[in-house]
Amino acid sequence: xxxxxxxxxxxxxxxxxxxxxxxxxxxxxxxxxxxxxxxxxxxxxxxxxxxxxxxxxxxxxxxxxxxxxxxxxxxxxxxxxxxxxxxxxxxxxxxxxxxxxxxxxxxxxxxxxxxxxxxxxxxxxxxxxxxxxxxxxxxxxxxxxxxxxxxxxxxxxxxxxxxxxxxxxxxxxxxxxxxxxxxxxxxxxxxxxxxxxxxxxxxxxxxxxxxxxxxxxxxxxxxxxxxxxxxxxxxxxxxxxxxxxx
Numbered sequence: 001x002x003x004x005x006x007x008x009x010x011x012x013x014x015x016x017x018x019x020x021x022x023x024x025x026x027x028x029x030x031x032x033x034x035x036x037x038x039x040x041x042x043x044x045x046x047x048x049x050x051x052x053x054x055x056x057x058x059x060x061x062x063x064x065x066x067x068x069x070x071x072x073x074x075x076x077x078x079x080x081x082x083x084x085x086x087x088x089x090x091x092x093x094x095x096x097x098x099x100x101x102x103x104x105x106x107x108x109x110x111x112x113x114x115x116x117x118x119x120x121x122x123x124x125x126x127x128x129x130x131x132x133x134x135x136x137x138x139x140x141x142x143x144x145x146x147x148x149x150x151x152x153x154x155x156x157x158x159x160x161x162x163x164x165x166x167x168x169x170x171x172x173x174x175x176x177x178x179x180x181x182x183x184x185x186x187x188x189x190x191x192x193x194x195x196x197x198x199x200x201x202x203x204x205x206x207x208x209x210x211x212x213x214x215x216x217x218x219x220x221x222x223x224x225x226x227x228x229x230x231x232x233x234x235x236x237x238x239x240x241x242x243x244x245x246x
Contacts, residue, residue, distance in 0.1 A: 045115055050104050057100035058221050064093030065225075068203070071196055072237055075244075080192035081163040081184035087195045088132070088160040094199075095134035096125055097222075105218050132156045135202070159195065163187045193245060200238050207231045 067090035074083035103121060107113045124130050133151050150156070162182050169179035209215040210226040217223055 046113070046118070047115075050108060053100055053104050054219060057097045057104065058219050060093045060100065061097035061222055062225065064090045064097065065203075066090075067093060068196075068199060071192075072200075072241065075192050075196055075241065078189075080189050081187040083192045084163040084187050084195050085160055087192070087199055088156050088163075091135045091156065091199050092128055092131035094203075095131035095136075098137065099125065099131070099134040101218055101222075128160070129154050129157050159191070163191075189244070193241060197238065197241060200234055200241070204231065204234045204238065207234060 067086050071083045071086035071090060074080075074086060107118075136147065136151055163184050165182060166184065167182050169176045169182055171179075207226045207230055210217070210223060211228055211231055217226075
């Protein structure tokens with residue numbers, strides 16, 4: 001915006017005051033220095049750069065994959081509650097990536113970055129249900145009504161809590177003394193399979209669309225990570241865990 005303003009000032013002075021053409025160069029140079037100075041001040045107002053936010057997004061995706069693989073290993077060791085819990089944590093990390101990546105892209109393109117709004121947004125990345133929903137709110141994926149209702153009603157969060165802690169359930173922040181005791185030992189093989197399989201199939205879809213060139217992500221590092229070898233590995237995981245259900 002400021003760049004266009006400077007250009008039109010320079011053009012006006014150039015066209016309507018021929019004798020001042022040399023002075024225009026100095027005027028333009030001075031205005032440009034002011035513009036750079038103002039831009040620098042604006043950049044310093046933000047606590048974190050877009051590059052750092054992108055790096056957080058990339059690391060979140062890779063960490064999500066690490067957690068996913070660990071959940072599969074625990075599933076194969078018959079540790080179903082822990083496998084379920086890690087799978088949901090992996091889902092949250094993938095959701096953080098999809099959300100952050102989109103935020104950086106649209107804020108950069110639209111030039112709509114606002115410090116106050118950004119801080120509010122970054123705080124939302126600490127909310128587990130938000131990240132769970134973000135895992136399914138990405139390009140190239142349209143969740144079924146059943147899945148949408150499941151994720152928006154905190155079912156993933158409830159399942160994660162149940163697979164991790166023993167205790168009484170809370171509703172709207174209040175202890176429900178009439179609720180059954182939350183017990184990780186009630187998490188069965190089928191529960192773990194359904195959770196891990198859901199996430200693995202989602203990842204297969206992500207990698208397939210990228211490998212085929214249908215969808216590309218803004219970070220080159222992620223596009224390289226989503227390779228044909230990764231697709232083979234995910235398909236192998238799916239085949240192996242599917243066999244456990246036969």
